[in-house]
Amino acid sequence: MFVAEMEVADKIGWTPNTLRLGLSAGSAMPAALAKKLSMTMGLDKILIAYGMTETSPVTFFTDVEDSLERRLSSIGRIIPHTMGKVIDSKGNILPRGQRGELCTSGFGLQKGYWRNQAKTDEVMRRDEDGVLWMHTGDEVYIDDDGYAYITGRIKDIIIRVGAFLRLAPAVKGLPQDEEIRAWTVEKLGRHKVPQHIFWVGAQESVADFPKTGSGKYQKHLLRDIGNRLVKQSMIQPKL
Numbered sequence: 001m002f003v004a005e006m007e008v009a010d011k012i013g014w015t016p017n018t019l020r021l022g023l024s025a026g027s028a029m030p031a032a033l034a035k036k037l038s039m040t041m042g043l044d045k046i047l048i049a050y051g052m053t054e055t056s057p058v059t060f061f062t063d064v065e066d067s068l069e070r071r072l073s074s075i076g077r078i079i080p081h082t083m084g085k086v087i088d089s090k091g092n093i094l095p096r097g098q099r100g101e102l103c104t105s106g107f108g109l110q111k112g113y114w115r116n117q118a119k120t121d122e123v124m125r126r127d128e129d130g131v132l133w134m135h136t137g138d139e140v141y142i143d144d145d146g147y148a149y150i151t152g153r154i155k156d157i158i159i160r161v162g163a164f165l166r167l168a169p170a171v172k173g174l175p176q177d178e179e180i181r182a183w184t185v186e187k188l189g190r191h192k193v194p195q196h197i198f199w200v201g202a203q204e205s206v207a208d209f210p211k212t213g214s215g216k217y218q219k220h221l222l223r224d225i226g227n228r229l230v231k232q233s234m235i236q237p238k239l
Contacts, residue, residue, distance in 0.1 A: 023046075024048055029072055047076075062077075063076065075147075077146040077147055082106035083105045086098065086101065088100050099140065100140070100141070101139060174199060177197045205229065
């Protein structure tokens with residue numbers, strides 16, 4: 001919406017001079033966009049909100065006193081009369097700084113999905129104290145100051161594809177596929193051995209993972225890239 005507003009303002013030659021605050025939610029805001037909003041629309045303070053339709057909708061919010069870096073990198077702190085926790089795959093609450101699934105609770109929770117009790121029970125669960133929690137499906141960690149940072153999407157994690165590997169700076173050259181498979185068996189288990197191995201980088205067939213302007217991975221393009229690479233390797237696609 002901000003981008004569209006700037007395009008219209010530029011087209012009609014209008015320079016806003018009465019704006020003070022802006023609100024962004026739904027995806028991360030790139031620093032370049034925040035800077036452009038400040039220069040062209042006078043929005044020096046962009047607040048970041050996080051939530052779901054199911055939670056009415058905001059549960060985390062940044063503050064006007066937060067630094068620009070913190071406002072653009074975090075989703076802020078939990079709002080009053082709302083609770084948040086980060087859990088592991090077994091439902092255990094994780095300490096500050098550890099990544100896990102974000103769950104929220106409080107006055108804003110929906111009653112449930114319309115005529116879909118199975119889906120409601122899947123994402124809304126009570127703990128041992130009877131408190132009802134919404135399992136957001138977002139992977140986050142919360143720092144010592146209470147600020148939450150989104151690091152991924154639990155529901156988008158692919159369980160059986162092997163692993164993402166990042167080479168240390170001292171490593172020269174790429175390992176052979178069989179070396180990777182042997183390392184995977186030793187470190188991660190035989191069930192995690194990748195069937196297909198492709199490299200991503202400036203010198204490879206895929207320079208980087210495709211993202212939207214707001215920094216989200218474009219999963220439909222990743223699927224297309226994977227199918228294309230498998231076809232090129234003369235293997236029947238199984239993605």
